[in-house]
Amino acid sequence: MASVRFENVSKSFGDKGVLQNLSFEVKDKEFFCILGPPGAGKTTTLKLIAGLEKADEGDIYIDGQRVNDLPPRHRDVSMQFESLTLFPNKNGYENIAFPLRIKGRPESEIRESVLRVARLLRIEHILDREPRTFSGGERQRVALARAIVRRPRVILLDEPLSNIDALLRLNMRVELKRLAREIGQTIIFSTHDQAEAMSMAQRILVLYEGRAHQIGAPEELYNRPVDTIVAKMIGSPPMNLVECLYSDGKLSSNTFIINVDKYTEYLARATSNEIILGFRPEDLKLLEEPPRENAAKVKIFSYEPLGAKTLVKVTTEEGEILDVIGEPWVRYEMNKEMWLSFDLDKIHLFDKKTKTILV
Amino acid sequence: MSLEETATEKQTLAGWVLILLGLALVMFPIFWILSTSLKSIGEWVTYPPIFIPERLAVENYLSIFTGGALGGGFVARVPNVTKSVIDSAICSVGGTAISIIVGLLAAFGIARHRIGGEFFPIFLLSARMAPPIVAAIPLLILYSIIGLVDTHIGLIIAYACFTLPYSTWMIASFIEEIPRDLEDAAQVDGMSTLETHFKVTLPLIKGGIAATALFIFILNWSEFLLALTLTHEKVLTIPVQIKAFFTYSGQLYGPQSAFGVIAIIPLIAFSLIIQRHLVRGLTFGAIKG
Amino acid sequence: MTRSKSLREKFLEFSETASGRFLILHGPIYVILFLILLFPFLLEIFLSFSDWEPGSGEWWFAHFNYGLGFSRIFGNFRLWRSVGITFLIAGIAVGVELVLGLIGAVLFSRSFKGKRGLTALFLVPMFFMPVVVAYNFWMMFQPTGPINFIIGKMIGRNIVYPWLSRSGSAFAALIITDIWQWTPFMFLILNAGMLSLPQNPIDAAKVLGASEWQIFRYIKLPMLKNIIIIALVIRFMEALKLFDAPIILTGGGPGFATETLSIYTYIVSIQTGRLGYGSSIAMVLLILILLIISPAVRPILRRG
């Protein structure tokens, strides 16, 4: 098994800088996730580990051994690609056995490990069929079996669940997590879906425009996002961010005033009095009458019932649109005036200039 | 078939008239050469022309291979064409084999590694644009210096070289249809780049390579100018033999037509097999049929 | 852990390097292209500055003519007439082939019973050996041949017109032969293009109220533009090489009426053996063709 370490690795294709001095470490046997929007450099990072791409600067270590110049075939790493491409001319068994065949393992050992993995992923029944007859879920599991069959030092999964339909995806998340626990190998997977990252990974690296913004456990990213980028990315619907001015214990934008004296010593560290107030839709309450303080007057803009809850969009007087979670199946009247009350222990404050978190 | 598909009756009728007219214009010459190849001597040149021979003069087909005299009191030396069929086969197959092998290697270079960047593909295409005569002259000079004139090897190499643009481009377009991930995955599993080309991608494009080979064979089999320029007696391909046959005896309509029919049989057969990939071949892989 | 690298491993390692990969994959093609095209081409450049003839026995520099050959070319009326003839034939033939091919593509764009078989039949002429096609049309264009007979039937009186010995009609015969053989090429490509058009925009146009003709004129045809250009460029370049058909059908005659570029160059350099002069002509032709063709090559390079 192995740990993986990046030390300010940079990579660019032509003039487009894809990764800028990226540093992070994946511990041995960890189920690690690289989360980021499309184009953030997730696949490139995985390809750098696999050796399919060469780093322009910086060093990459697998198990403490510098591998920058090692060709893919000597790194003992396996990779499952987002396109889940399988060999169309080989059946399920041959597809999974392929990595072992190249390594020249004896036929008996190949048979035994392929059947072991097939049982693990419950795909014994499709081993003799051709890939074109596979369903989305089956295709995904055969590709996964192929990646783990030869017990490589590190297993890389590029957006493993993005090519299967929604209903199946929920079950596959549980299965992938159970599998990771059972085979106990170092697995690094990439995704753009924050729910997937939050529900599966032990630790998450938030990658945005080629830079590592934060590395930490899911709860840490949710409760203590290091900057507005991470705050916006984690949690669905995403966190509301409102620009305000801080003066003597009060945070004010032109539609509401909140007293934040309990955070004065944090706010002192801000580079200026321009602060960004962050609050999650689920931490807000919509009230008919104005509460004593810490509330904002808003108008209902639109509402979307989501079954178990309703996503309400409200506009402040300046026309800023905020998201609020309302009661399920309540019919909100268009443009109705209501009051938004904040829960002060759950707000976040960011320094507008550096975008980094204060509270 | 949606409502729109069933166009008004008038349109479909007009459509069928045009198609049948077209078919007649295409089929008549084919019919004419077939029927002439089966006419006996008396029926060759008559007015009004005879369309259906009374007796199927099969001897026309036999005489061109035995080189014997034609019956019916009109003794004429019919040239023996077996040598040209053999020479054509040797040169066409040889040329095709080299063209495919070299083309395959180059195709991998272009499709997977962009070797030669922008310049090479343009050079490859323009090599094909120039009329063959422009390239045949210097080739004749070179061959006369190194003694390859009138040799099978000489023609084979010439055929390989002149069809390389087609084979390289066609195979490259087949390779590009196979996703790169397959090779990357195999590489991560333990193969070197070269091995992934030949053990992963090659088996998947076997059909494409076969079609390309047939397409190149068709080009070499019917090539005329290079053969005419680079060979004299020792090597004699079918087209050159036809020209010789035509100028030498001119009036032997029957055997000459028979020889023509035999010459095009392999072409028609192969063309039916690779019909699906024809468009790709003819447009250098630019349009996939 | 330095294990002795097997020969195979060393070769694989070599193949990983950029130069290694270049040598293995592109080595052979460069060798052939250099040996057969580039080297002779350089040789030809030298020769085009001489009047060397293989029979003369001396080396080429004995006949060095300071480029006199080139000056003769510009005065060579017969050469420039053959250039004119070739472009005229190519232009007319390819033009007609495009129109006929487009009509065929439209007719075959709708699926109907027996379409696959019919398409195969329509493609057959393309696979005839050009010399066989020429010989066949030579027979048909004979004064007592079937063409005169059928035309005679149509206009009511028998005619015995000698097609191949009048320059005008020989010219027409050559164009008809080319059209018969190569219209299927245009039909094949345009039909493939027509069938590969995305169906949704066509359905969208229907729903918006466009008639069959309006859909063809404003949607299908513009989308086919690229494919039409590619087919035209490729076909026109092939037509410029016209040699097999005319040399059999008319032998370049009557007189010089159908003496195409390739035939004239062939006669000068190969038949009469004036290789030096032939090389100069070849050089001029190459430059002429490349000047005209290279802008047209770009659409093909853009992969259709």
Added chain:
Amino acid sequence: MTEIKLIKLRKEFNSLVAVNDLTLTIDDGALISLLGPSGCGKTTTLRMIAGLTSPTSGEIYFDDKLVNDLRPQERNVGLVFQDYAIFPNMNAFDNIAFGLKIRGLSKEEVKKKVLEVAELLNIKAILNVMPRKMSLSEMQSVALARTLVTNPSVLLLDEPLSNLDAALRARMRAELKRLQREIGQTVIYVTHDQLEAIAISDKIAVMNLGILHQYDTPEAIYNKPKTKFVAGFIGSPPMNFIECTFIEEDGGLLDLGVARINVSEYKDVIKRECSSAEVTLGVRPEDIRINHRRMSENSVEVRVEAYEPLGSEAVIDTELGGVLVRITAPITFTVKAGDKAYIEFDRRKIHIIDRKTERVVI
């Protein structure tokens, strides 16, 4: 605009029955969505209404006028394709103006109408941009504009939002809703995304394998599903199904093998409606409460399989007698895989499904 009636509409592609005797009335000015997994016949239905595909049998009425034999051109229908089907060789202006030009409107009229609709969908800025350079949402807006400008009697949308990213999709949904309210356009919206259907439509027609399962308001579809398919298909994470038998003991119990649940209040409905005692209990993850200790005698013991934190709440997978039961609980309740826990079903929200007919009884 127009009321659309489909009566016993059927479409067979040789052996496959794509649409199976669909009868549906789409009232004037309503936004109806056809919801179902891919291949359930919703797109085929749309193409039949547009006239691009001719039905095997059945009738289609626009405001009580039979349109089966009308060609697409004559139905004045607007259709936006899933891949937008923008004319690649025309810029945005010409794309939108196409419908008007072929109707023979004058140049000024065309220009006025195109600018009007461009204003409505705020794509005035990209009117002279070629499709190659448009973003996905721009193409979607041009496709929509091109259809709207001919003010069709009914607007058919074939999953137009499926290849936009989440934020863009929400904005486009709000826009469609506002548009539909402003011009009272009858809209039929095909989608496989149940969240989208619930969020945007006045009524939803849930289809599967060509058959219409239920046609009702989003709230009714969510809270009062008619068949097991509708119950299972709507809602994310999906409803749990636990097979059990109904027994008469003390007022009516559901025997789950490892536990029993009192359902006396539904006893007579079950006895009247169910074809046998073999039933399936259907409960939504948010209608189950979970706790470390037993809450009441109705609590059932389970073993925790997996704990998935999702920000404000967590999805907990538990195993109850070999069956996976998924629960959504507030983030404050933490538990580890392997722990023991107790769950309780919210009796007001449970569904009882006849296992043989798959009809939802309660």
